[in-house]
Amino acid sequence: MPLSHRAATTDDLHRVACFALNPQELFYWFPKASWPLTAGQLIATAATRTESTVVELDGRVVAHANFLRWAQGGDCAIGQVVVEPTTRGQGVGRYLIETMCTTAFTRYAARSVSVACFSGNTAGLLFYPPLGFVPQAIEARRDLHGAPTALIHLRRLRAD
Structure with a gap:
């Protein structure tokens, strides 16, 4: 599978806006957004x-x-991590996170890279540890319906 990466354009964000399958999924990768997501957001x-x-x-x-x-x-904190539904489970997310980590460690000389994942996002919580991310903190948040949820902060240190 030939993957490549580049800087996002406005046209790209119009496509990315269609990646969320439902309000819950959108909440996991862009909690401040409103459903349905628009490219403008x-x-x-x-x-x-x-x-x-x-x-x-x-x-x-x-x-x-x-x-x-x-x-x-x-530290560089990665946000808005999303993979198109039809390509999930094919190594695209791993490629994206490794690309972001490489950028952080080379361009910014970062000592660490962090990500945050909501407790209900089991797929996300299982995705990050094999990539070297370790839970660091838990932050109390509210979900889409106002119920308590946890935002788990994970960190990957630069390998020296």
Whole structure:
């Protein structure tokens, strides 16, 4: 499967806006968004973030992520991690996260990379540890219906 990555464009964000299958799934990768997601919501958020990146499979955009926090020599926090539904479970997410980590460690000389995953997102919670991410903290949050939920913060240290 020939995967590649590049900086996201506005046109790409129009495609990414269609990746969420339902409000719950959207909440997991973009909790501040409202359903149905529009490209405008992604574009507005992209203006406050950096390294908005897409993964392509055979020239088709199939994944997206960005950094919501970044600091030279510090921590880079990956946000808005999403893979197109038809390509999930095929290594696209792994490629995306490795790409973001490489960017953090090389371009920003980051000491660590962090991600956050909601407790109800079992697939996400099982996805990150094999990539070297370790739980660091739990933050109390509210889900779509206002019920208590947990946001689990995970971190991967740079291998020196």
